[in-house]
Amino acid sequence: MFLPLVFQKFRLRFLRYFDTLHAQDRGPLPVTGMRNIRLDSLPNGRPVASRDCALCTRRRIRCDRTVPSCLKCASRNHECPGFSSINLKWDQGIASRGKFAGSMVPIHRGKASVFNDSMRKPHARRPKAITFRSPQTRAELSVSSIRYHGDLLEVASGALHRASQDQYLVNRCARVILLDRLLDHFSTGVVPRLTWIELPDNLWPTTLRSLAQGSRCLYLSLSCLAAAHLSATQIGTISERSSFKQLHDRLRELSLQSVNQGIARVLTNTPSGLSGESLHLWLTETLASIIALCYAEAFRPAPTRWKLHLYGCRTVVDRLSLHRELGPERLVEKFLLKEVADLEALSDFSTPTLMSPISTTRASTLACGNSFWGFTDLIREISFTEKKHQHASGKMSAIDMSAWHTRADESYHGIISNVRDMCGRQGNITCFESVARAHHYATVVYSYQALAPEVIGEATVALEALFTILKDMCTTDNEAMTAFWHDMFFPLLIAGTECSADEGLQAIVEHLYLTALSITGLWCNSASLQFLKSYWQRSQANVHMVWIQYVGNAESGTGPFIVF
Known part of the structure; x- marks a missing residue:
């Protein structure tokens, strides 16, 4: 049976x-x-x-x-809502039974006006904001103007686009979740792109993120930086990339407004109600906000505001210097001064303006041990020395290059001696050693280009070694190298300036440039690639011109650029 x-x-x-x-x-x-x-x-x-x-x-x-x-x-002829990491249920009915069955919000039917009237009362008590202290920010950053997709957040459009007073809780919670997720992405996805190698004493994901919880200006700037990175690196549909772009633009606008107000208060007078330690903390938060906006420009093609942000950093640093004389220098302040000094070092060699380095003696003894990545300090001093000699006499006097050789060697050996403690896997160690050697040789070549162009032939050995490293990178497909492509733009620029007569080497440099751009999303470096192409095709009248002089030439067609 x-x-x-x-x-x-x-x-x-x-x-x-x-x-x-x-x-x-x-x-x-x-x-x-x-x-x-x-x-x-x-x-x-x-x-x-x-x-x-x-x-x-x-x-x-x-x-x-x-x-x-x-x-x-x-x-079943249903419209698939997509795949999101967080599914808010406010557009699905808050309950299947009971007095709120089928409702979108917990409101008795026929009593919406009473609820609205109670919300309008001045004494109506609302839940305390989770993240934002300022109601101005919650009002400006309306969720109806922000659409977000992908792994960050995809809130059902029905709940968000009905932005009525009855749904203020939905909108506010969605904003808080979105911005908190942006800060999470900042700590995990953006911070590794802001440093040569990620170290435990990097203050961006720890101390500065904690400061952002109480600072509207810094909170918006860090969120803007995370959105800028997502808009440049997100792999998805056109609508998804466009959504991150809209989110970045909106956060950028709010951040600029907040920073502009802060700078105006710095230039006019001391902010009311602040003095002593609180004023120093406020200046530190403002400086960190401007640096974050400057970093956000790195993810935009052909950025135009990074130089303006650097001037803003100078303004706040000058005011901070007054407080440094009255008390000891804080660790956060040292870290931020080092960040500004590094940004100026990576842009000084493309600008003719002579600017004294920011507290060079202080900035060289900051976090990251005993100046872990010494090449940036060396590049800054080479650029400053070159501009100083040019402004003083118009002609470069004889310089002993052995001292610069020695400093480059010391920086390289200082890095290599600690690399095994910082890189866990053998593949990472090998890739980082290649990156360090590339910077070593590129710095030596740059010192001759800037300080002794007439004897550039003495740097032939370093130049050939640099090209050997780049050829190996071009022919080797190493996944471990993905974590270090953001460190390669300066060696690529220096190598590109020395291959004007070799189309094969030009193809290698351009290929590596495009690879690094697509992986890192640091599209600000596309301006330096355009400069190289112009330099390779320069006229016979400028064929003997050093690239540092060619930057300001009208034929180059490019303005100041940053090699980040």
Whole structure:
């Protein structure tokens, strides 16, 4: 009597096994008219998401996770909401039973006006904001003007675009979640791109992020920086990239307004109600905000505001210097001064203006041990010495290059001696050693270009070694190198200036430039690549001109650029 049931089970197992064998050859099944879709009948090589869609989760069925929309939803003529890391349920009804059954917000039907009237009362008590202290920020950063996708956050459009007073809690929570997720991305995805190698004593993801919780200006600037990185590196549809771009533009506008108000208060008089330690902390937060905006410009192609932000940093640093004379220098202040000094070092060699380095003696003894990455300090001093000699006499006097050689060697050996403690895997150690050697040789070549161009032939050995490293990088596909591509733009620039007559080397430099740009998203460096192309094609009248002199030439067609 149990034979039919056993036969049916055997038949189902056989059909499932048969479908599994032929699923890959058969290809995807047509969606039209399908009601039940077995996951083992779908092709194995199809693109899938990392989580179930929100609708399948709500229906309590197993999602097939097919990108861009799952087949389970399509088979039932449902619109797949996509795959998000956080699914807010405010557009799905807050309850399935009870007095709020089917409601979008916890409001009794027919009593919305009473609820609205109570919200308008001055004494109406609202939940305390989780992150923002300032109600001005919550009002300016309206969720209806921000659409976000991908792994950050995808809030259902129905709840967000009905921006009524009844849903202030939904909008505020969505804003807080979004901006907190941006700060998380800043700590994990952006900070490694702001330093040569990530060290435990980097204050950006620790101390400065903690300061941002109480500073509207710094909070917006760090969120803007994270959104800028996402808009430059996010791999997805055009609409997703456009959403991050809109988010970055909006946060950038709010950040600039906040920083501009802070700078105006610095230039006019002391902010009211601040004195002593609180004033010093406020200046430090303002300086960190401007630096973050300057970093955000690095992820924009052809940036125009980075120089303006550096001038803003100078303004705050000058005011901070007055407080340094009255008390000891703080660790955060030292760290930020080092950040500003490094930014100026990476832009000084493309600008003719003579500016004294920011507290060179102080900045050289900052965090990261005993000046872990000494090449930046050396580059800054080479650029300053070159401009000083040019402004003094118009002609470079004889300089003993052995001293600069010695300093470059000391910087290199200081880095290599500590690299095994900072890089865990052997692959990372090998790649970082190549990056350090590339910077060593590039710095030596740059010292001759800036200080002794007439004897540039003495740097031939260093130049050939630099080209050897770049050729190896071009022919070797090493995944470990992905973490260090953001360190290669300065060696690529120096190598590119010395291959005007070799089209093969030009192709290598351009290929590595484009690789580094696409991986890191630091599109500000595209301006230096355009300069190299112009320098390679310069006229015969300027063929003997050193690239440092060619930067300000009208023929180059490029203005000052930063090699970040």
